[in-house]
Amino acid sequence: MSFWTPVGGESMVHSLSPDVCLVHIFTPGHFIVNINETGHQHDQSMLKVHRDICGYCGCCVSVCPEGALELIDAYLCVEKSCTSCGICAKVCPLGALEVLHEK
Amino acid sequence: MKNKYDILVIGGGPAGALAAKTAVEMGLSACLVEKRPAIGAPVRCAEGIGKDALHEFIEPDPKWISAEMTGASIVAPDGFLMKLESGLAGNKVGYILDRKFFDRELVWKAAEAGADIAVKTRASAPIMENGCVKGAKIESCGKVTNVIADVVIAADGVESKFSRWCGIDTTVPVSEIMSSVQYVIADIDIDAHSTVFYLGNEIAPQGYLWVFPKGERSANVGIGISGKKSGEGHRAKDYLDRFVKKTFPCGKPIEYIAGGVSVCRPLKCTVADGLIIAGDAARVVDPLTGGGIYNSMYTGRLAAQVAAECIGKGDVSKNLIKQPDEKLNDIIHSVSKLNLKEFTTLSLLTEIIRVNPKLVLDLGALAASIR
Numbered sequence: 001m002s003f004w005t006p007v008g009g010e011s012m013v014h015s016l017s018p019d020v021c022l023v024h025i026f027t028p029g030h031f032i033v034n035i036n037e038t039g040h041q042h043d044q045s046m047l048k049v050h051r052d053i054c055g056y057c058g059c060c061v062s063v064c065p066e067g068a069l070e071l072i073d074a075y076l077c078v079e080k081s082c083t084s085c086g087i088c089a090k091v092c093p094l095g096a097l098e099v100l101h102e103k
Numbered sequence: 104m105k106n107k108y109d110i111l112v113i114g115g116g117p118a119g120a121l122a123a124k125t126a127v128e129m130g131l132s133a134c135l136v137e138k139r140p141a142i143g144a145p146v147r148c149a150e151g152i153g154k155d156a157l158h159e160f161i162e163p164d165p166k167w168i169s170a171e172m173t174g175a176s177i178v179a180p181d182g183f184l185m186k187l188e189s190g191l192a193g194n195k196v197g198y199i200l201d202r203k204f205f206d207r208e209l210v211w212k213a214a215e216a217g218a219d220i221a222v223k224t225r226a227s228a229p230i231m232e233n234g235c236v237k238g239a240k241i242e243s244c245g246k247v248t249n250v251i252a253d254v255v256i257a258a259d260g261v262e263s264k265f266s267r268w269c270g271i272d273t274t275v276p277v278s279e280i281m282s283s284v285q286y287v288i289a290d291i292d293i294d295a296h297s298t299v300f301y302l303g304n305e306i307a308p309q310g311y312l313w314v315f316p317k318g319e320r321s322a323n324v325g326i327g328i329s330g331k332k333s334g335e336g337h338r339a340k341d342y343l344d345r346f347v348k349k350t351f352p353c354g355k356p357i358e359y360i361a362g363g364v365s366v367c368r369p370l371k372c373t374v375a376d377g378l379i380i381a382g383d384a385a386r387v388v389d390p391l392t393g394g395g396i397y398n399s400m401y402t403g404r405l406a407a408q409v410a411a412e413c414i415g416k417g418d419v420s421k422n423l424i425k426q427p428d429e430k431l432n433d434i435i436h437s438v439s440k441l442n443l444k445e446f447t448t449l450s451l452l453t454e455i456i457r458v459n460p461k462l463v464l465d466l467g468a469l470a471a472s473i474r
Binding site for chain 1: 138139223225262267273274276330333338340360
């Protein structure tokens with residue numbers, strides 16, 4: 001079960017049930033994931049890809065300990081196994097990745 | 104594209120191209136898939152290669168050589184410039200390639216030799232049977248095909264996923280990734296035949312900044328900093344922009360590329376049943392120079408040779424596990440040393456330390472980052 005909430009002018013999908021594991025949010029600018037491997041929401045943090053900054057170089061993909069990132073041509077995909085650990089955001093040469101902590 | 108090949112190569116960079124070309128030259132059928140719509144772009148490379156290293160694989164062609172280098176310089180943190188002419192830098196130093204055309208040439212040669220090539224086509228999952236890689240699911244323009252192969256060669260670059268899907272951990276430690284950015288800058292005053300390396304923690308923490316000429320008045324101006332030194336407000340781009348503003352205030356950037364360069368040791372295990380990993384995906388970039396073109400071509404070719412040998416014996420599973428991996432790893436390590444010599448960065452560093460011993464302090468950090 002999910003509903004749409006506008007956040008900062010963007011559309012997001014929130015999962016209402018911890019058993020619903022797929023919460024992939026597509027917006028023109030961002031792709032946000034806030035569900036961990038087990039399908040449970042954890043501390044509401046999520047990885048945000050600033051697509052206007054991303055240089056689709058794959059640096060982040062190589063350091064992701066979960067293998068949760070994949071670069072498909074010029075599009076960085078974030079998979080549900082992302083734990084929002086922030087390693088990718090640290091190494092990104094351009095600053096295109098950000099871990100958002102939502103309360 | 105057919106549904107079955109002897110060898111399926113994933114990735115159309117130098118490693119993949121050499122793997123496909125070598126495979127067909129050895130009488131095997133091979134298909135190379137490249138996820139991007141064009142071979143050679145985006146470049147994600149400073150494009151330097153030693154002359155001898157290049158000659159080992161292909162005769163130089165002005166079509167894809169941007170500039171010829173006869174010397175190299177290192178600029179110390181205090182601005183001290185150390186120049187090495189060709190004699191000191193190991194004779195004819197090297198070339199700055201035009202990778203867009205160079206990569207195309209390599210893939211073209213693979214195609215001419217008889218390999219099938221598919222662009223904008225990606226491997227989205229391995230096909231596994233009893234733990235053995237038997238091919239890959241290939242996606243192209245919304246269509247998914249199962250392609251069966253005796254051996255899959257994963258040459259899918261720094262952002263490699265295929266080997267990971269097959270159970271091999273390819274994660275690069277944060278301290279061993281060079282977070283990199285590069286501009287091609289036009290209309291600047293440079294020495295058109297000398298590469299310049301800038302060192303120092305203020306310039307490029309635990310890495311270096313490079314100016315590699317692309318012509319009389321243009322150059323690849325890039326930087327790699329250690330992943331552990333990267334963070335908000337002090338990223339590779341921040342350092343590079345500061346340098347460019349100061350050094351080339353009137354330069355005109357005509358290309359902007361980001362990248363990650365692994366400077367870890369090659370993967371401990373570069374093979375699995377039915378799978379061989381080559382190039383950046385196997386983490387074979389030289390940790391000191393950041394150079395990877397030669398090592399990629401080398402491991403790509405070697406992967407195909409090993410695969411052909413095993414296919415010839417009719418046993419890709421068992422034979423692939425041990426003996427070729429040892430061979431591959433041995434060679435990767437020796438290649439690493441070999442390339443170092445050719446690229447002469449070590450001799451540059453040795454020389455600059457001799458001339459200006461104070462630099463050891465600053466270089467210590469660089470050395471620590473690559474250990």
